[in-house]
Structures are given as structure tokens and as C-alpha cells.
Amino acid sequence: MTVDSVTLDLTSEAKDGINATTAVTIKNATVNITATDDGIQVEDETDVNSGDLTITDSTVTINATDKGITVTDELTVEGNSKVTVVAGDEGLEGRYINLTGGTVDITAGDDGINATGGRPRTVLILQSLTNSTSDLENEVGHQY
8 A cells, every 4th residue: 555645634433544464655645543443554464574664754643542553564764754643552563663764753551662563473373474484583583
């Protein structure tokens, strides 16, 4: 999913503001989200290297009852981005958090930034993954 050069005002009274698998890119955009669950959730249960969100030169404002932004892999904020999150739980959550530019303002009920991911990779069911077991070995330092 790509959000490029637009303004989005999203309100979700039952679920996430944005929910996607694989990847979301927000570039040169203004996104305002109010959600009763997660503001932005990018989750891929079958590929530990998928579930990414990249915010570039954008303004993203989130007010979420649960998590502000949660991804299963990589969250990147870069360029002249301004990200403001008010969340009841984690503000930013992902396996990797890359803050390389812009401004990030977080008010969270739990962790402001949680770079450990939402679930331990050691409990993944290997047969359902598109990754090789070496991907997991590199991540958690164990052999399977």
C-alpha cells in the first residue's frame, strides 16, 4: 500500500485506522488517524522480513486506543517527517525502529518505543513461514 502526496483523515470506530500486510509507504502526505484499536498496523504472520512501514517527508498524527503504530518487521521515519502519536498502549512497536530524520512526539500508556516486536520469533511455526530457518537463526541466535 502506498499513500503518496495526499491528505487522509481516517476515523475507525471498531478497528485499526490502517491495516495492511507486507508493506505500507507514506510519502509526501498528511495522514490523520483516530482509531479505537491500532492507528497503523502492518502485520505479516508468515514472513519475518515483511510487515514494514516507511514514513518519508510526511505528517502523521495518530490518536489510538491501543497501539499507535505496530509493525511485524521494520518501522522507518525519515526525511522531514513529523509523527505525533497518542496511544493507550505502545506508541511505536516493531522488530526494528529506524528514526533517521524528522520529529517524533509520543504519548503512550505503555512503552513509547518498543523495538522487541509483538511476539517472540522463537515461537513461530516454521512450516508456515516463507523464510528459511537461517533467517530465524540470524535473528534469535538459535539453530532450529
